[in-house]
Amino acid sequence: MNRSLRPLLATTLIFLFAYMLAVSQQPAMLSTRVLGNFLTDNAFLGIAAVGMTFVILSGGIDLSVGAVIGFTTVLVAVLIMWLQLHPLVAFAIALIVATAFGAVMGAAIHYLKVPSFIVTLAGMFLARGGASVLSPDSIGINHPFFSAVQKSYILLPGGGRLTVVGMIMLAVFAVAILLAHRTRFGSNVYALGGSETSAALMGVPVARTTISIYALSSFLAGLAGVVFSLYTSAGYSLNALGVELDAIAAVVIGGTLLTGGYGFVAGTFIGVMLQGLVQTYIVFDGTLSSWWTKIVVGVLLFMFILLQRLVFRAAPRRT
Amino acid sequence: MTAQQPVLEARGIDKVFGQHRALDTVDFAAHAGEVHALLGENGAGKSTLIKILTGAYQPDGGELLLEGQPIHLRDPLHGQTYGIGTVYQEVNLLPNRSVSENLFLGRQPTRFGMVDRKRIDAAAKDLLSRYGLNIDVRAELSEYSVAVQQIVAIARAVELSGKVLVLDEPTASLDRNEVQRLFDVVRGLKAKGLAIIFITHFLDQVFDLADRVTILRNGRKVATQALNTLNTTDVVRMMLGKDVAFDHHPTALTGGPKGAVRVQFQGLSRKGLSPFDLSVHEGEVVGVAGLLGSGRTEVARLMFGVDTSDGGQITVDGHPVTIRNPAQAVAAGFGFCPEDRKLDGIFGDLSVRENIIIALQAKLGWFKALNRDDQVELAGRYAEALDIRAANHDMPVKLLSGGNQQKVILARWLAIDPTFLILDEPTRGIDVGAHAEIVRTINRLREEGLALFVISSELDEVVAYSNRIVVMRDREMVAELDGDSIAPDAIVQAIAGTPPHETREARP
Numbered sequence: 001m002n003r004s005l006r007p008l009l010a011t012t013l014i015f016l017f018a019y020m021l022a023v024s025q026q027p028a029m030l031s032t033r034v035l036g037n038f039l040t041d042n043a044f045l046g047i048a049a050v051g052m053t054f055v056i057l058s059g060g061i062d063l064s065v066g067a068v069i070g071f072t073t074v075l076v077a078v079l080i081m082w083l084q085l086h087p088l089v090a091f092a093i094a095l096i097v098a099t100a101f102g103a104v105m106g107a108a109i110h111y112l113k114v115p116s117f118i119v120t121l122a123g124m125f126l127a128r129g130g131a132s133v134l135s136p137d138s139i140g141i142n143h144p145f146f147s148a149v150q151k152s153y154i155l156l157p158g159g160g161r162l163t164v165v166g167m168i169m170l171a172v173f174a175v176a177i178l179l180a181h182r183t184r185f186g187s188n189v190y191a192l193g194g195s196e197t198s199a200a201l202m203g204v205p206v207a208r209t210t211i212s213i214y215a216l217s218s219f220l221a222g223l224a225g226v227v228f229s230l231y232t233s234a235g236y237s238l239n240a241l242g243v244e245l246d247a248i249a250a251v252v253i254g255g256t257l258l259t260g261g262y263g264f265v266a267g268t269f270i271g272v273m274l275q276g277l278v279q280t281y282i283v284f285d286g287t288l289s290s291w292w293t294k295i296v297v298g299v300l301l302f303m304f305i306l307l308q309r310l311v312f313r314a315a316p317r318r319t
Numbered sequence: 320m321t322a323q324q325p326v327l328e329a330r331g332i333d334k335v336f337g338q339h340r341a342l343d344t345v346d347f348a349a350h351a352g353e354v355h356a357l358l359g360e361n362g363a364g365k366s367t368l369i370k371i372l373t374g375a376y377q378p379d380g381g382e383l384l385l386e387g388q389p390i391h392l393r394d395p396l397h398g399q400t401y402g403i404g405t406v407y408q409e410v411n412l413l414p415n416r417s418v419s420e421n422l423f424l425g426r427q428p429t430r431f432g433m434v435d436r437k438r439i440d441a442a443a444k445d446l447l448s449r450y451g452l453n454i455d456v457r458a459e460l461s462e463y464s465v466a467v468q469q470i471v472a473i474a475r476a477v478e479l480s481g482k483v484l485v486l487d488e489p490t491a492s493l494d495r496n497e498v499q500r501l502f503d504v505v506r507g508l509k510a511k512g513l514a515i516i517f518i519t520h521f522l523d524q525v526f527d528l529a530d531r532v533t534i535l536r537n538g539r540k541v542a543t544q545a546l547n548t549l550n551t552t553d554v555v556r557m558m559l560g561k562d563v564a565f566d567h568h569p570t571a572l573t574g575g576p577k578g579a580v581r582v583q584f585q586g587l588s589r590k591g592l593s594p595f596d597l598s599v600h601e602g603e604v605v606g607v608a609g610l611l612g613s614g615r616t617e618v619a620r621l622m623f624g625v626d627t628s629d630g631g632q633i634t635v636d637g638h639p640v641t642i643r644n645p646a647q648a649v650a651a652g653f654g655f656c657p658e659d660r661k662l663d664g665i666f667g668d669l670s671v672r673e674n675i676i677i678a679l680q681a682k683l684g685w686f687k688a689l690n691r692d693d694q695v696e697l698a699g700r701y702a703e704a705l706d707i708r709a710a711n712h713d714m715p716v717k718l719l720s721g722g723n724q725q726k727v728i729l730a731r732w733l734a735i736d737p738t739f740l741i742l743d744e745p746t747r748g749i750d751v752g753a754h755a756e757i758v759r760t761i762n763r764l765r766e767e768g769l770a771l772f773v774i775s776s777e778l779d780e781v782v783a784y785s786n787r788i789v790v791m792r793d794r795e796m797v798a799e800l801d802g803d804s805i806a807p808d809a810i811v812q813a814i815a816g817t818p819p820h821e822t823r824e825a826r827p
Binding site for chain 1: 395396399411412413414415416420421424425427429432433434436459475
């Protein structure tokens with residue numbers, strides 16, 4: 001078996017096991033309502049984590065994700081409430097701004113040969129600061145389009161609701177899976193994560209690919225911001241604080257090697273769901289502090305890093 | 320074969336790095352259907368020449384011709400489009416991707432924008448079967464042995480280029496059977512009319528595979544000759560040759576009473592290196608001769624504890640010592656000037672003074688800091704003793720010339736009052752004047768009673784300062800010469816593995 005499948009398999013098994021455990025404690029958790037809420041509540045995290053998956057697969061890191069989400073919510077709110085633009089126009093503008101922001105970071109990483117950690121850290125401060133300059137206070141969004149979107153959903157058997165934001169996340173995952181595993185761009189991303197020197201010698205357009213990866217990550221962070229504004233009907237500069245770290249955790253728990261080159265987009269989906277599961281369980285239980293989520297995520301993360309070490313250290317050889 | 324036009328030709332190539340002339344009007348020509356070996360010691364310029372031929376470097380003078388037409392290569396990718404493919408020692412493929420993706424990356428067939436994996440896998444399987452490789456092409460490349468990876472790399476290079484194939488030390492990490500497997504592939508390509516340039520430091524492989532050989536030394540071409548007119552001794556002589564003349568040391572090192580044994584190694588061994596016994600006496604220089612890859616540097620690293628030994632004993636002045644890391648070696652009074660001075664020897668940004676005192680300070684430990692006056696005094700004393708020419712002792716050592724840097728490292732070890740000094744290629748990359756000076760310094764240290772172990776690929780130099788010479792071949796100490804038997808010719812024969820006055824069949 002392909003050894004990069006092993007962490008993915010482990011994540012899936014742990015998710016199923018944890019879900020069964022949760023259901024045995026709280027039988028009400030076994031319903032499409034809960035599943036629907038899983039998707040809705042974690043949509044912005046899932047979308048941002050998809051972008052993070054590409055970045056980590058290529059051997060980089062993007063710390064600006066949370067800040068870009070926050071910035072986008074503020075920008076969208078400003079465009080709709082102050083400039084009276086239609087939300088769809090506002091979304092388009094916000095996504096273009098976010099994508100350009102990521103492309104500039106990617107260009108800096110490639111051409112200035114600065115580690116992605118540093119460049120995206122700078123990007124994080126810039127985006128967060130920019131959002132506060134736009135508006136230090138939370139801006140509520142009142143628009144018929146928002147209410148309409150928030151009220152539309154597909155009713156699942158069992159009473160669950162698949163909301164628009166949930167659907168957006170599922171669509172993003174579906175497209176991203178094809179992009180990662182079935183296109184030349186996806187191959188190039190894995191190639192960069194395997195060895196940048198080899199990739200360059202093999203004709204991978206390193207500059208273009210690097211810029212595209214960070215542009216994609218910021219685009220998805222922007223989309224996550226749009227979803228976040230739909231989810232909360234507000235724009236606030238301190239929205240999504242630390243979401244980049246949750247995204248990184250989801251990617252790693254999903255079986256992607258933190259040093260790049262190995263992993264699957266689908267794994268990230270399970271990583272996000274696993275985090276959502278812990279949160280939901282805590283809500284159901286009612287007596288636990290929500291900080292237990294962080295503790296469980298920390299333990300899981302540690303376990304997976306250990307697991308990856310074990311899987312990738314002993315390289316099996318054929319002749 | 321020389322009558323036809325070469326596929327790839329280099330004419331009068333010059334390459335200068337800073338002050339160092341890496342290549343000096345070198346000519347090289349590779350013909351279709353031949354395997355052309357490129358030989359030379361470290362620093363001879365073969366890797367520079369290869370980088371120019373593949374486009375990684377641009378020459379400062381001379382020109383490249385492909386099938387008679389001048390070409391200018393921007394980078395290896397550009398070289399590839401002209402039909403020049405390269406396979407490196409470190410396989411430059413993607414360990415994390417499947418074999419078929421490694422073969423087709425950058426030119427995957429697509430359907431509706433999606434990569435058509437079935438077609439890739441089928442094409443990859445078909446392609447590799449032509450190289451006698453029937454493997455699961457969907458498996459990760461890193462699951463296969465280096466030999467298989469090399470063949471995959473060759474298949475990719477030939478597929479993309481198809482005129483010239485450069486093999487840069489492809490066999491360095493292969494075992495005997497794997498080498499033969501690789502050679503079969505190369506012979507097949509040769510029969511198809513590719514021009515193959517083969518770089519290695521294994522002479523037997525050159526005789527096994529190559530038709531012609533070009534030998535470089537110190538950035539100049541020594542010869543290009545058909546291999547069936549040569550034997551191993553000729554090749555070794557041309558590689559090591561005579562560049563700098565030294566007077567044989569006046570004290571005439573032959574005979575005379577030796578001092579007491581200072582350092583003794585018994586059965587010291589490590590994986591990939593035959594166990595050896597060696598004792599070095601007070602006031603004695605043991606020289607080491609051997610080609611690159613013969614295991615000479617490995618011996619030095621083992622002695623100094625850079626690599627840990629698998630077995631064997633070390634005694635200093637009759638007392639057994641344990642050396643499992645360099646700190647223990649320093650504690651036992653050993654000093655080591657490594658081969659790559661800039662990388663492993665000097666602390667480029669630290670001053671001359673700091674570079675000199677650092678080993679002594681390390682030996683003293685954390686709590687006995689040398690005060691500044693002592694440091695200045697110490698640095699001054701050794702700088703004078705070794706004639707280190709620096710404007711002042713507070714300037715960064717990286718600004719000094721190679722010869723002076725080497726003397727700073729020597730001073731560093733002399734400061735700890737060593738029992739035993741290991742010098743690995745002490746004169747590499749040093750200009751001729753300083754060269755002779757280092758040799759004089761080694762001789763003086765010996766007269767002062769130090770025990771030294773000196774590795775060099777310059778035969779005349781080894782002869783000039785050694786009391787005894789150990790010859791290494793294939794990671795083994797194969798001969799020991801002393802007294803009157805120390806002479807360049809005798810060393811060449813020992814390295815080539817031929818008894819004197821006999822020539823081996825060129826092609827066994």
